[in-house]
Structures are given as C-alpha cells and as structure tokens.
C-alpha cells in the first residue's frame with residue numbers, strides 16, 4: 001500500500017474508506033491489504049519492473065526479485081491488482097484467474113502493449129518514466145477514468161498518449177471488425193499551439209504504423225466532411241471551438257470515441273471553454289468511453305467540475321499540488337511602477353544572459369510594444385507571439401523558437417499553458433500574472449524535463465497587495481522569500497480576483513508613444529495640406545468640367 005500513499009502524497013486527501021476499491025487497485029490486496037494501507041511512505045522504493053515501460057522498451061526484462069530496475073523514479077505505485085478491477089479487459093487476462101500474479105509480468109504482457117509503441121519510446125530516448133507516467137499510465141491502461149495533477153514539464157503528454165494508443169492497439173485501417181467507425185480518441189487542448197505540439201508528440205509514437213492522427217483545423221475539418229475519410233481517423237487533437245463548429249454543422253460524429261483527454265483541464269473547464277467542452281463530451285456517446293483530465297493545477301472549482309465529468313475516477317497528485325518544481329529558482333523584483341519596468345529589463349540585458357528566455361506581458365499590444373522596444377534597444381533575435389497574430393505568424397514564431405533562432409520571446413498568456421521549448425533558461429514576468437495558476441504555468445515554461453530554470457517576477461506598487469499569494473508558491477517550492485513579503489497581509493478572496501487585472505498602458509514606453517502619436521499627427525497634417533493644395537490647383541479645372 002505504500003504505493004497508494006505515494007500517489008496521494010503531496011496534498012491529496014483521499015477518503016480511503018469511501019474509495020476502498022480504488023485503494024485496493026494499488027495494493028496487493030490478496031496478500032496484506034490493511035497493513036499496506038498504513039505502511040509508511042518509502043520515497044526510495046524502486047519502480048516495480050512491471051510498470052517500467054521504458055526499461056522494457058530497451059528489451060531487458062527486469063527481474064523483480066533482483067530489485068535492480070535502474071529506475072529513476074522514486075515514487076511509483078505498486079502494480080494494480082487486476083483482481084480488484086471492475087471491468088475485465090483483454091489486457092490483463094493472464095491475471096484474471098489469479099495465477100499470473102507472480103510479479104514477473106512485463107507491461108507489454110500485462111497490458112498487451114503493441115511492440116511498435118514500445119520501440120518508439122526508446123527511439124525517442126524516453127528511457128525512464130517520470131512520476132506522472134509511472135502513476136498514470138497503469139490507471140489508464142486499466143481503463144479507469146483519471147484526474148492527474150503533476151507539475152509543469154513532467155511529461156503528462158506521454159502519460160496519456162502512450163496508454164491510449166496502446167488501448168487502441170493499432171490503426172483502425174489495420175483492425176478488422178470490432179472497432180466501429182469513426183474517430184476513436186480525442187485530445188482537447190486550450191490553444192492551437194498546444195494542440196499542434198501534442199500532435200507532434202503523437203506522431204513520434206505513431207511511426208512504423210499507419211496511424212491516422214489529425215490536428216483539427218479549418219483544412220482538416222473540411223477534409224473530414226467526407227464520412228469515408230472520417231471513418232479512417234484514429235485520433236483527433238483539437239481546440240474545443242474548432243471541434244464544436246464541426247459538430248454543430250453536422251460534419252463530425254463522435255459516437256465511436258473511446259478515449260477523451262482534457263489537457264490543461266482547469267483552463268478547459270473555465271468559463272471561456274466550459275460550454276464547448278460540455279458539448280464535445282455530450283457528443284461522445286460511446287458507453288465504454290474513458291475520460292481523463294490532466295493539469296499542473298486544478299483549483300477546487302475546476303476539480304469539482306472534472307469529477308462530475310469523470311466516471312468513478314482515480315485522482316493522482318504527483319509532487320505538491322499547485323506547486324512548481326524546486327528546479328525553478330524563483331525571485332520577485334520590485335520595480336516601483338510600470339514606467340520603471342523597461343529600464344530594469346534593459347539593465348538586465350546589459351549583463352550577460354542565457355538565451356532563450358521568455359517574457360510575459362498582460363496584453364497583446366504590450367507584447368508587440370515590448371518586442372519592438374527590445375529590438376530598438378539592440379537586443380538580438382527578439383520575437384513576439386500572441387493570439388492577435390495570424391496563424392502563419394504564430395506558426396512561424398513557434399518554429400523559430402523551436403529552431404533556436406529566437407533568443408528572447410515576448411508573449412502573452414497564450415504561451416503560458418503546456419508549451420514545451422526544452423531549452424528555455426529563464427522566464428520573466430514583465431507584467432504580474434493574473435492568478436497563482438497563471439504564475440505556475442508561466443514559470444513552468446522553464447525547468448522542464450529535469451532541467452534547471454530561473455523565474456523573475458516584476459512587481460509594482462500596484463501589484464504589491466497580491467504579492468503574498470505568489471510568495472506562498474515560492475516558499476512551498478523551496479525558493480527563499482524576504483521576510484517583509486511574508487509579513488504582508490493575505491489578499492482577500494475578492495482582492496485575489498483582481499490580481500494582475502490592473503489597467504496598464506498599451507505601450508511599454510510612454511515616451512515612444514508620444515513620439516509615435518506626434519509622428520502620426522504630423523503625417524496626417526502633411527497629407528491634409530497636400531490634399532488641400534491639390535484641390536486648390538485642380539479647382540478651376542473641375543469647375544470647368546462640372547459646368548460642361
């Protein structure tokens with residue numbers, strides 16, 4: 001049972017009596033159930049070999065007794081005891097008679113993981129599972145609904161893609177008969193950029209087989225109007241709005257969807273997306289549908305909604321809930337007022353710095369303006385990305401960042417969720433984030449996949465009342481906080497709602513704005529006087545022609 005406690009450590013409050021069957025899922029209930037429930041957490045426990053998907057992908061069969069799984073994960077669950085499963089699946093038939101439980105089952109035997117998926121893991125250098133993968137994959141493979149909360153950059157994408165593709169077994173085009181017609185899995189993400197990134201991850205697992213994975217867009221939606229084309233699709237990755245548009249036009253049926261994932265679930269369940277997400281869910285009518293939600297943050301309200309959507313779910317929290325990894329060293333910097341931010345940033349750039357870095361502003365015009373200012377001040381390879389740009393501009397900006405051509409990316413909240421640029425060394429919150437969740441996701445663009453990172457947050461006098469909320473996150477994740485910040489009063493609930501919603505100028509350099517406005521006025525005046533002169537010159541002629 002040690003494993004169950006590992007799953008729930010870090011803030012998960014689990015009603016063990018109420019969810020007794022779930023508790024049993026993570027214990028060798030047949031042997032010593034009660035004792036294991038109360039066993040102390042062993043942080044150093046090795047990953048049970050049967051969960052070590054990655055090790056098996058390398059071809060070696062770890063021996064349980066030898067205890068040398070070589071796993072980097074120190075917090076893995078015990079193997080689920082399939083005898084406690086509610087739904088029997090093909091994937092563990094060897095255990096259903098109770099004889100196969102000798103501890104030596106390879107995951108590919110236990111769950112019938114297709115060989116090509118295992119070898120694709122290795123080809124992509126995924127050697128060891130991260131915490132959320134070790135915990136989450138077996139639950140999904142057992143066909144249970146799942147709510148998984150795990151810090152940013154810890155590999156949540158793979159932890160759902162791998163089991164889903166495993167359960168789908170093979171592309172629909174190569175399966176005969178039982179799989180029905182139409183899309184079999186859907187992944188929803190809040191931004192197009194994130195959907196694209198998930199699509200690329202999915203393609204990495206799809207090589208060697210003819211999986212039909214579709215990144216839903218205007219163009220692909222149009223192709224899929226044809227039912228024959230639709231019937232050949234395995235997995236759709238989309239933003240909610242795009243999908244809902246096709247559903248409402250009657251061009252997309254989702255009654256064959258067996259797996260639905262909400263990535264960045266708390267964002268998808270907030271008021272902006274909720275109705276669309278609910279519409280997608282209600283269109284997925286397959287009785288056996290498995291749903292799962294993933295995020296680094298899941299505030300109480302979103303969690304309640306998520307639990308309402310999931311059926312008999314298992315909830316796992318890896319690490320501390322709503323807390324960034326200690327890999328990210330976080331600081332806050334006082335900058336008095338908005339006008340002082342740009343000089344502070346330019347002073348920072350006057351020192352040697354480690355690109356690439358990511359800077360967050362609160363609005364699109366401010367992102368554009370800051371990128372312009374930095375360029376005008378001689379900072380090399382500055383780029384900008386926000387939702388006001390065209391699709392092509394956004395795609396190009398992401399590509400430049402991925403190729404390492406952008407050293408400084410100025411962006412808005414659109415980049416805060418899920419985007420994985422491995423090398424980002426530092427995040428600067430030029431404008432204060434609008435919530436603790438926004439802070440956690442923004443700074444989570446650095447310190448990914450085990451790398452170190454640095455996060456700096458500028459705060460002005462106007463931001464000071466909200467500083468305590470951020471300071472608490474710093475403290476929880478092991479960064480030091482000056483005493484005076486800790487002594488600040490906690491903002492009230494009402495006050496918290498106003499966090500970061502300060503009205504800021506559209507441009508980050510008021511002086512340049514005046515200059516630009518003057519220039520615009522001057523241009524208008526010159527143009528006006530030119531037009532007048534032309535009119536005066538033409539007037540006699542026009543009068544003549546009119547009189548004709």
Ligand SMILES: Nc1ncnc2c1ncn2[C@@H]1O[C@H](COP(=O)(O)OP(=O)(O)OP(=O)(O)O)[C@@H](O)[C@H]1O
Pocket residue numbers: 125126127128129130133150151152153154155156157158295296417418419420422444448449
């Ligand atoms: N087992 C693994 N071994 C090595 N690298 C991994 C492993 N799993 C995932 N990664 C890498 O870790 C990085 C972060 O993964 P991913 O984007 O899935 O994180 P995430 O938890 O979804 O983050 P976020 O909360 O920001 O969305 C990616 O570059 C991915 O390739």
